[in-house]
Amino acid sequence: MAAGWSDAFGMSVAAVFGLLFGSFTNVVIYRSPLDGLSSFRPARSFCPNCRVAIPWYDNLPVLSWLLLRARCRGCSQTISARYPAIEVLVGLLFVGAWVLSPPVDTVSSVRFIVLVYLAVSCVAVTFIDLEHLIIPDTITLPGIGIGLLFSFVFPYLHEGHPLFKEATPHVSSLFAGVGGALAGGGSLWLVGKLATPFLRRQMEEAGVEDAMGFGDVKWMAHTGTFLGAWGAWAAIAEGCLLGALVGVVLKLAARLRGQADATPIPFGPFLSAGVLVELAVPGQAWELLLHLTRPA
Numbered sequence: 001m002a003a004g005w006s007d008a009f010g011m012s013v014a015a016v017f018g019l020l021f022g023s024f025t026n027v028v029i030y031r032s033p034l035d036g037l038s039s040f041r042p043a044r045s046f047c048p049n050c051r052v053a054i055p056w057y058d059n060l061p062v063l064s065w066l067l068l069r070a071r072c073r074g075c076s077q078t079i080s081a082r083y084p085a086i087e088v089l090v091g092l093l094f095v096g097a098w099v100l101s102p103p104v105d106t107v108s109s110v111r112f113i114v115l116v117y118l119a120v121s122c123v124a125v126t127f128i129d130l131e132h133l134i135i136p137d138t139i140t141l142p143g144i145g146i147g148l149l150f151s152f153v154f155p156y157l158h159e160g161h162p163l164f165k166e167a168t169p170h171v172s173s174l175f176a177g178v179g180g181a182l183a184g185g186g187s188l189w190l191v192g193k194l195a196t197p198f199l200r201r202q203m204e205e206a207g208v209e210d211a212m213g214f215g216d217v218k219w220m221a222h223t224g225t226f227l228g229a230w231g232a233w234a235a236i237a238e239g240c241l242l243g244a245l246v247g248v249v250l251k252l253a254a255r256l257r258g259q260a261d262a263t264p265i266p267f268g269p270f271l272s273a274g275v276l277v278e279l280a281v282p283g284q285a286w287e288l289l290l291h292l293t294r295p296a
């Protein structure tokens with residue numbers, strides 16, 4: 001009974017922190033694609049329409065949106081439902097991270113921090129890529145550095161990795177992180193190079209030079225530092241599968257509506273979904289797929 005209460009208390013705390021970080025995620029999504037705008041300065045959020053700084057009591061996650069009836073107090077401009085939706089999503093992901101790794105000691109706390117950091121990054125990348133068709137370097141490049149630093153300082157993040165050696169935990173964990181970055185970024189770059197000759201027509205229509213955006217490559221190098229090589233490959237495979245399924249559905253929907261072709265869709269959201277799957281159930285989704293496709 002006592003354990004049940006402390007679990008419920010822990011999850012509630014995680015949910016509240018998740019809502020607050022969801023609010024920060026909205027800032028990252030809005031600001032990082034814009035040149036010259038830091039996600040940290042100015043610290044106070046402002047209305048994108050009238051530019052008036054938003055007081056704290058109008059900036060409470062979800063609650064303020066409801067109390068303001070989705071309108072800015074200053075200029076009455078509608079505030080998109082995307083804002084509270086992202087806050088709720090990040091809140092739920094924090095609860096998920098708590099369930100996967102309740103932070104009771106140093107090891108589980110570091111794992112919890114890595115889970116929520118990657119979850120917030122996945123949400124930010126997904127919504128930025130959907131809106132702007134880019135994945136900002138301000139997220140991926142520092143992220144690669146953070147991933148390699150974490151790999152070196154906290155070797156237990158990679159202790160299940162084949163490259164991990166008990167005798168040299170810090171160095172072999174760093175190698176596992178570097179290997180993950182090369183596997184994630186490198187294989188995605190290769191997939192893009194191999195796919196380019198087959199996608200000429202679609203690429204000309206979309207006005208792009210490469211089938212694979214370099215933002216996607218850096219994004220998988222970033223997540224690869226944490227996932228390791230096998231995790232990064234599994235996430236890419238799951239992202240490709242999900243992207244292909246959604247691509248076919250959108251193409252059919254466009255045909256049914258009488259349009260020639262669907263608008264190009266970014267790859268970042270699908271890769272991010274694959275990353276979240278590999279964080280939640282490492283290796284299991286891929287094993288399930290192999291099992292299902294294996295001839296009886």
Ligand SMILES: [Zn+2]
Binds near residue numbers: 047050051052
């Ligand atoms: Zn306003």
